[in-house]
Amino acid sequence: MLGRTANDLFWMSRYIERAENMARLLEVGYRIALLPRDGGQDAEWFSTLRSAGCEEGYLAKYKGYATEDVVHFMLFDPENPSSVYACLATARRNARAQRTALTREMWECLNSAWIEFAAINPKSLSSDKLPPLFDWIRGRSALFRGALLNTILRNDTFYFNQLGTFLERSDNTARILDVKYYVLLPHSELVGGDIDNAQWSAILRSVSAHRSYRWVYHESYKPWHVADYLILNRQMPRSLRSCYDEINDALVELNSYYATDSGCQNLARETLRLLIDGNMTRIFQSGLHEFLADFISRNNRLGNEISTAYHFTD
Numbered sequence: 001m002l003g004r005t006a007n008d009l010f011w012m013s014r015y016i017e018r019a020e021n022m023a024r025l026l027e028v029g030y031r032i033a034l035l036p037r038d039g040g041q042d043a044e045w046f047s048t049l050r051s052a053g054c055e056e057g058y059l060a061k062y063k064g065y066a067t068e069d070v071v072h073f074m075l076f077d078p079e080n081p082s083s084v085y086a087c088l089a090t091a092r093r094n095a096r097a098q099r100t101a102l103t104r105e106m107w108e109c110l111n112s113a114w115i116e117f118a119a120i121n122p123k124s125l126s127s128d129k130l131p132p133l134f135d136w137i138r139g140r141s142a143l144f145r146g147a148l149l150n151t152i153l154r155n156d157t158f159y160f161n162q163l164g165t166f167l168e169r170s171d172n173t174a175r176i177l178d179v180k181y182y183v184l185l186p187h188s189e190l191v192g193g194d195i196d197n198a199q200w201s202a203i204l205r206s207v208s209a210h211r212s213y214r215w216v217y218h219e220s221y222k223p224w225h226v227a228d229y230l231i232l233n234r235q236m237p238r239s240l241r242s243c244y245d246e247i248n249d250a251l252v253e254l255n256s257y258y259a260t261d262s263g264c265q266n267l268a269r270e271t272l273r274l275l276i277d278g279n280m281t282r283i284f285q286s287g288l289h290e291f292l293a294d295f296i297s298r299n300n301r302l303g304n305e306i307s308t309a310y311h312f313t314d
Contacts, residue, residue: 001156001157001160003310003311003312003313004312005098005101006156006160006310006311006312007307007312007313008094008095008097008098009094009098009101009157009160009161009164010160010161010163010164010306010312011090011091011094011164012091012094012095012098012110012161012164013091013148013160013161013162013163013164013165013168014164014165014167014168015087015088015090015091015094016087016088016091016110016141016144016145016165017141017164017165017168017169017172018082018087018168018172019084019087019088019091019137019141020137020138020141020142021052021168021169021172022052022074022075022082022083022084022087022137023084023133023134023137023138024134024138024172024176024206024207025048025051025052025074025172025176025206026048026070026071026074026075026130026134027131027134027205027206028048028176028202028203028205028206029044029045029047029048029070030067030130030131030134031202031205032044032199032202033045033067042064042065045065045067045070046065047179048070048074048179049065049070049073049074050179051175051176051178051179052074052082052175053082053175054073054074054080054082057073057079057080058070058073058080061073061077061079067127071125071130072122075122075133076120076122084117084137085117085118088110088113088114088117088118089114089118091110091114092110092111092114095107095110095111101157102152103147103148103151103152104151105147105150105151106144106147106148106151106152108147109140109143109144109147110144113140113143113144117137117140120133145165148161154253155257156253156254156257156258159250159251159253159254159257160250160254160310162246162247162249162250163247163250163251163254163306165246166243166244166246166247166250167243167247167299167302167303167306169238169243170240170243170244170247170295170299171296171299171300172238173207173230173238173239173240173243174240174292174295174296174299175292175296176203176206176207176230177203177227177230177231177288177292178288178289178292178293178296200221200223200226201221203226204221204226207230207238208238209229209230209236209238212236213225213226213229216229216233216235216236217229224280224284227280227283227284227288228280231275231278231280231283232275232278232280240275240295241272241275241276241278244268244271244272244275245272247268247272247302248265248268248269248272251264251265251268252265254310258310260309262305262308262309263305263308263309264302264305264306264308264309265309267298267301267302267305268302271295271298271299271302
């Protein structure tokens with residue numbers, strides 16, 4: 001496969017996953033902004049933008065944290081490369097460039113999602129229409145993933161898509177957790193303290209883990225268990241451990257196609273081993289923020305090494 005083709009497939013899946021993640025972050029921000037807490041909704045939108053990596057771009061255009069401005073920036077602003085609009089546009093452009101590598105079902109899911117979203121008039125979007133829109137974005141992403149999983153050959157095309165999806169997903173889960181502990185908590189609150197259950201519920205809902213958490217732990221929300229669930233529990237499909245299981249499987253399969261055992265595979269194995277051997281007591285003692293910051297750095301470095309190993313820029 002040409003490096004350019006691999007690049008387009010990898011980033012197509014990353015951008016589709018990112019569009020879904022933007023909707024998830026906005027939903028949790030929207031839910032928590034409605035809760036009474038110190039700093040009000042400004043503090044919540046600040047943390048949402050920071051977790052999405054959009055804070056600098058947003059503050060270059062806006063002075064305050066008005067809900068309508070944040071929503072527009074993260075959903076519809078074409079100048080924000082991580083907005084849902086920009087993500088779907090870029091994913092569709094990549095898919096169109098590699099149309100013959102996709103199945104008809106994959107292309108139709110992505111193309112129709114772009115057409116329908118581009119037709120939305122942001123000025124007509126009232127606050128009561130936001131939750132259904134978030135659901136629609138997540139649903140479209142799930143539809144594309146379903147088409148991919150059910151129609152595409154398990155060859156290098158599939159595995160480059162897998163890499164893009166799970167690198168982006170693990171980054172998002174880590175950022176949501178990091179913002180919760182490092183930004184959202186009042187400075188006087190110790191990690192593991194008595195936190196409002198409604199906030200934990202919103203965080204778990206943002207990664208579709210609200211009901212499954214109860215199934216696994218059979219008790220109310222506890223920061224210790226929430227962190228364990230989203231970092232180390234391999235059964236939770238958006239946890240860091242689960243994502244790196246998928247990433248390592250994809251890299252092993254790509255090795256069988258290209259007979260390479262490059263730095264990206266070594267880094268992925270090392271990161272997976274850290275998660276397999278992970279212990280929440282040690283993670284909290286050494287600092288959860290530091291652990292997550294290191295993970296995000298590793299994840300970004302892995303993306304760069306994959307790009308180099310498979311000649312994405314060629």
